[in-house]
Amino acid sequence: MIPEIGQIALALALCVAVLQSTLPLVGASRGNLLFMHVGQSTAIGQFVLCAIAFASLMWAFVVSDFTVLNVVQNSNSLKPMIYKVSATWGSHEGSLLLWTLILALFGAGVAVFGANIPITLRARTLAVQGWISLGFLSFMLLTSNPFERMIPPPLDGNDLNPLLQDIGLALHPPLLYVGYVGFSIVFSFAVAALIEGRVDAAWARWVRPWTLAAWIALTGGIALGSWWAYYELGWGGWWFWDPVENVSFMPWLLGTALLHSAIVTEKRGAFKSWTILLAILTFSLSLFGTFIVRSGLLTSVHAFAVDPERGIYILILLGLSIGGSLALYAWRAPAMEGGGLFQPVSREGGLLMNNLLLAVGTGTILFGTLYPLFLEAMTGAKISVGPPFFNLSFVPLMLPLLFVMGTGPFLSWKRADLSALVQKLRWLMVLTAVAALGIWYLQTNGPVLAVLAFLLGGWLLIATAMEWAQRVKLFSAPFAESWRRAKGLPRATHGMTLAHLGLAICVFGFVGSSAWKEDVVTFASTGTIVEIAGFDVRFDGVQRVQGPNYVAARASLHVTRNGAFVTVLYPERRTYPVARQATTESAIRHTLAGDLYASVAEPAAETGGDVWTLRIIYEPLVNFIWIGAAFLVLGGCMSLSDRRLRVGAPRRSRTNPAPQATPAE
Amino acid sequence: MIFWAVTIALSAMAVLLVLMPLWRGGASTTNRKDGALAIFADQVAEVDREAKAGLLTDQEAEAAKVEIKRRMLVASRTEDDALRGGGRAVLIAGAFCVPFAAVGLYAYLGSPGTPSQPFAERSAERDGLAREVALVRELRERLLAQPDGGETKGWVLLARAYMRLDQPGDAALAFARVADREDVSSGILTQYAEALITAEQGVVTNRTVLILERALGLDPDNPAGTYYYAQWLLQEGREEEAEARLAQRIAKESVTQPWIPFFLNALNGLRADRGVPPLELEDVLGAAVSEDRPGPDAADMAAAAEMSEEDRAAMIRGMVDGLAARLNDTPEDVDGWIRLAQARFVLQEEDAAREAFLRARELLAAAPEDDPRKQAVVRALQQLGFE
Structure with a gap:
């Protein structure tokens, strides 16, 4: 029913x-x-x-x-x-x-x-x-x-x-x-x-x-x-x-x-x-x-x-x-009257x-x-x-966007003073260039686009932070004063800062995990050692494990770095007999610096007995993506909670038809 | 009935929700001018605040405020349209149309009063199935334990049970155990082929063709074997040969057989593809036809009972499934449902038989009270212990 x-x-x-x-x-x-x-x-x-x-x-x-x-x-x-x-x-x-x-x-x-x-x-x-x-x-x-x-x-x-x-x-x-x-x-x-x-x-x-x-x-x-x-x-x-x-x-x-x-x-x-x-x-x-x-x-x-x-x-x-x-x-759109004029260099x-x-x-x-x-x-x-x-x-296409994103919030409405802006951002440019050179040094022959993107991510991050610092006069005024100013800023402004920072953080994740990813696929039998990104991963064989509605082959991977024990990873290959399907359960060691990601699959022909297809990936900075996304969401929520969005004076239509502005906040 | 009570309650709620403005007429409203002015005032305040914080020069702040005030002026000059009341009658009429239109739409789409059957409340059904599964498992273990590999009859029994449980793959495995034995009959082989075809979702594989050829080698007249072989020919795009096979096999009969309607159906399907008018039963059998009765009924089943067990089962199974499939396309066919029900009854599939009788009874609901079919269905249902 x-x-x-x-x-x-x-x-x-x-x-x-x-x-x-x-x-x-x-x-x-x-x-x-x-x-x-x-x-x-x-x-x-x-x-x-x-x-x-x-x-x-x-x-x-x-x-x-x-x-x-x-x-x-x-x-x-x-x-x-x-x-x-x-x-x-x-x-x-x-x-x-x-x-x-x-x-x-x-x-x-x-x-x-x-x-x-x-x-x-x-x-x-x-x-x-x-x-x-x-x-x-x-x-x-x-x-x-x-x-x-x-x-x-x-x-x-x-x-x-x-x-x-x-x-x-x-x-x-x-x-x-x-x-x-x-x-x-x-x-x-x-x-x-x-x-x-x-x-x-x-x-x-x-x-x-x-x-x-x-x-x-x-x-x-x-x-x-x-x-x-x-x-x-x-x-x-x-x-x-x-x-x-x-x-x-x-x-x-x-x-x-x-x-x-x-x-x-x-x-x-x-x-x-x-x-x-x-x-x-x-x-x-x-x-x-x-x-x-x-x-x-x-x-x-x-x-x-x-x-x-x-x-x-x-x-x-x-x-x-x-x-x-x-x-x-x-x-209908052509009938709309145009708005205020502005110079090319402006908000x-x-x-x-x-x-x-x-x-x-x-x-x-x-x-x-x-x-x-x-x-x-x-x-x-x-x-x-x-x-x-x-x-x-x-x-x-997105790279110039990152550049503009870093600069935009500094610009004033209508017309902005370009030379003053350059003045403001002088230190920033130096800082980012140094950071980029550092990365270039660490990563010679690295992909140009990746280094550029990383550079722009850094640019965006620092510029956004600087813009916020300038608003609250961080370091140029006593801390208490900065704190008071920060509290006084509209939440939408904090929201923008957070969201822009979030995107910068995401960019690090995007670039790190795609450009500097290391990926090893190998046939492994007990005792096989794979070297990846400074880790030594030893394959310790596979065990049969019974799950609630599946049977899994669980591999043990003993991970060490410079001889010191790091962790043991247990990637699984699960078989669901009723559904006649198999899934991969990867094992991941999460760190801020990068994820060590392992998955295991039966080799194409199971003639090898104890030989398994082992895939190990090192993804630098990958978690930055989701941390950045969380910042984006947080920034959005912050902006949404701005009380200015609720401005407007509802009043009972019968009682007072006369127009009257609400008091300013 | 609870269902209609809930429906009425829901409809009433919908009507009341729609009519809410009638007694909330004084609800707060914002007109465009007030709303816009409030926002501009807020913008001015914000500019002031930013200027005070040193984020804007005084000059910039002044310019911004002038711009906003200009907008305020424009906004305060626009006059909102005068508001008026009225329209109560239209609203009330509209609101009361809602439930009638909705119930009309629902009557077209829904199945009023069809009960829910949560999984937890269907344990009896599951127990029945569990018993059958247990019996099947027991039989299988017994057969496996026998040193001579188990009786052929036992394996065939097991395979058929798997078919009933909708596990054609397992059925095929059971048939495979006995397929190479001396005592295998043409009937067993066709059932084996049928299990494989079902498991492959209707595709006749090369392996299946070999089995069918063996079945027809043992008994060239095996109807089910012929039928599936024709299916394979069709699958290969050899329509003419398929048609000839079917026609030749029917031509060997002088009296109608329970399987003939299915052959005829397939034959006429092929003829329709060629744009040739369909054949009637008389056309293929000539005057020898005793009674025109498409599809198996109780009498056919009795006649079939005189054949060898395997042949009969294979044939009936194929025909009954064919009939059931056809009824999916023509669900309004009362006689079809009655025939299916009777066939199921003879096969001792009582649940399925009851289901089919119930469908027939539903379709007969509008028929006059003295329709003999109506009484027959009621009698049969009573026999099956259904009130």
Whole structure:
């Protein structure tokens, strides 16, 4: 019965979405207060109903109710509980439901916390959000119903894929989705502003917290996903430029650009139409990403045709949302008045560079991701575009960005004094150059790009720290004074500093772990010693270990450095007899300086008896990536908590219609 | 019923949520002008603060403030549209449409009242299966323990049990034990082939073809063997030969056989591909047909009972599975379900038989009370201990 309740909740949600997408719009154009308020009540209702549906599906997974087809296909009674729960969003249907739930969550967020947003803008935004819900709910109910029943139920479910039974994989999709779908509300704000015909500095401020929230979640999701790939897939890499990764990275890049261009719109009233366009494109890329991944289009053009009904619906949805919003943009955006003027060397100029580079970077990735697809559709040839393409095209684009990132925060609005800036940064340049020379010395014949990138990472790190130090007069004033100043800075400023530092830290990780990685693959038998990055790793043979639902071959690796004992690593090769699958459990010794990463696999022919394929990788600085990502998220949260984002004076509409500014902080 | 009570409660909740603005009319609102002015005022304050901290020169601060104040002026000149009330009737009407539309949509999509069956509550089913699994294991161990490698009959029994448990791979292994023995029959070999084909998800491998050829060598008329051999020919793209094989085999019969409808079905599928009209049972059998009865029923089963055990089992199994597969495509076929149910009953697969009878009863729900099929189904269900 409970699955049926979930289904009826979805049907109700669909009907509520119809009201949500129409009445508030009418209300906003006619000034009807009641209809505008319907936007809020339906957004909340939408969320409650979707939450009931989602809880019903989750219940079916938790108790393994195999009368639900989705549970049969994606779960099994033997799965550990946490993976039963995470299987709820593991399938196409379930993930759509989660999508819709998050969509409704952001709508409800604006309904509940958006008291500082003007009522007409809020009503229109919620209506646009209602359109998106309408599209998704109808798509789900008509082509991908998660509550499809299976009578008679089979005795047990089908899915036991052990590779997917992993905590990182279980948890990162919801985070990613909060990011993807979070940009929906920014999109809705943009479309609402286009309908309203007004974009101003205030608009940018109203939209900022929602953009930040989505961006934080997306950052976290991507970082967690790469962490999972790093320790579970057993290849020792953390980013593969895989299409699935690219489609999450593109909205992140554009979202980052949006975050920065919105600052210009807020402070100077400039970049208005560009900010709107970024808002539309960011969500379009999110939509595109979800659907492209889900439709199987990426594996092959032919996979798309397997389920034409879904495919066509997806194309119509994408066409309506992306095409419609862009058409609206083309129609309304030219009417927007321009903002304040600025010189090329200025804060605005720096942010423009940032936007330009991020947008071009996104375009590069989009090209690399889609090109094989088009080629296959046109000529039937199958090619893959891999890391070499992206490393040569995307990475060089990002290097100037690092440079600009270091300098930008020093620049003042409108026009900046270049010579004064050089004066300010003189020491910084010397310092970075010395650091780079040091690295050059340590790493002769090192890859040029890597040294350059490392240099720029250092530049960014020191510049960001210097900028902050200057703001709080660190060392130039008594410490107490600096402390007082630091406390007085807006949280958004701290947020920026943290996020920029985070990226600098990430860069060290990216460069260290890819350019200076050492990788040894060898056939090992008991007693084999592998030398890597100053470590001596001795292979002490393999033991059979019995796990709860698998059998593992566990290798012992005795690690010493200059004769001193360091650690023992136990990489495993697990075989899941029921699922007839094997997984690699790598063993990693984490240190800040670098990870020693070991994985083991049976040799191709098991004739060798005790000969195993041993792979040992030394990845310098790799943990900096996730530490940096944590800084990014932390910076985002700091910025989100800035109380200026809550400025705005809600008042009871009946009591006091006279305009009155709130007191300054 | 609880389900409908919950549905009504959910609908009521949805309606109330939509109607919330009716009694929260005085909720706080911000108009555009106030909101924008508040933000600009905050920006001015921030510039002041930065100037005081020495991050901006006085000149820069003044310029910034002038710019912001200009924006404030623009904002304070814009007039928000006047707000008005009304629209209550439309809202209430809209809100009450929600549950009706939703229930209508649900009626189209859902299966109202279908109960949940949590895994934990299905232990009886599992116990039944566990018993069968235990018996199978016991049989296997007994066969393995015998010095002469175990009786052929025993291995065949074991293999069939594996087939029932949906473990065709294990069934094939069991058949393989006896496939090279002297006393192996054509029927056993076709069942072996069937197990392999099921394990390979419908693909007839070269190894399977060799087994089928042996089966047909022992008994060229073996219907199941012929059928699968034709499947292999089809897989190889030799449609004409496949069609000829099927047609020749039917032509040898003067009286209808339980397997003939399946042959005919396959034959007509091939004819449809060529754009040739389908054959009727009479066309292939001529006047010799005693009774036109597509698909196996109880009488067919009785007739089949006179054959050798292996032949019968192989044939019935193939036919029943074929019928079940066909019913997946045409689930509205009441007679088909009744035939399937009867066949399952004869095979002593009581659960499956009950399932099929229940499907038939469901489809017959709309039929008149005096429909003989309706009574037959009810009787059969009673016989199976189902009220």
